[in-house]
Amino acid sequence: MRADAARNLTAVLQAGAQLLAEDPGASMAAIAAAAGVDRTTVHRRFASREALLSAVFQAKLDSAEQVLDEARLTEAPVPVALHRYLEGIIPVSRQWPVDTRRMMQKDPEADIRRQEQSARLDAFVRRTIDEGYLRAGTDAAWARAVLDGLVDAAAHKFPAMDPPQAADVVAGTFLSGLGAT
Structure with missing residues (x-):
């Protein structure tokens, strides 16, 4: 091209x-x-508005996939992986603010990709609990919802905050708010 x-x-x-x-x-x-x-x-x-929308969602999924890969969620120490993820996903959320759940009804392949990415992040959240970075007994689904909410807030309610600073704030809030002690 x-x-x-x-x-x-x-x-x-x-x-x-x-x-x-x-x-x-x-x-x-x-x-x-x-x-x-x-x-x-x-x-x-x-060819159509739906084709454009599909391409937008694929671009967002591509960007999120790259962030997940670069964060090394299964290999890097939890705080490092969390910060890498946040520094990458906050700009992705800002650049691609569309809600991928809308597309999933029309594009099963995109839905599978989104579910795979979500499963990777779910596993990372469980790892944060298993390794003691979050209180024992913390519900993983709740912790994931909190993390997603913090990312959304940093990305869209505080757009002037640069990604490293936003990652610091989100990681600190996530780990201290749900922290072990």
Whole structure:
């Protein structure tokens, strides 16, 4: 793919993610305008609004997969892995603010990917409990919901906070709020 075509595709996907997060009914024309490209550019690449939405979700899943891989959730010490995950996922959440649960009803393959990623994070949360970083007896599902809520808050309610600082705040809140002692 030519460099300008790749830039246009990235701009369309990112504009689509932003606009569709704000208004799930955003038109292809509005997305094209926000991306700074002609409407025909968008239609040439995506046959339908659903195809564009699917591509946005795939881009978000790709980005999240990379974060999970780089965090080394099963190998790195828990605090290190947690911080790596947070430093990566907060920018991903900001860049791709669309709710992937919307797409899962229409795209079973994307749903499988999302479930696999979620299972990796669930296993990491269980590891934080097993290794004593969270209080014994902490419900793993509750801890995961708290972690997800903290990530969402850092990403969207405090957008001016840079990712390393946001990761520090979220990790400190997660480990101290649910910490062993």
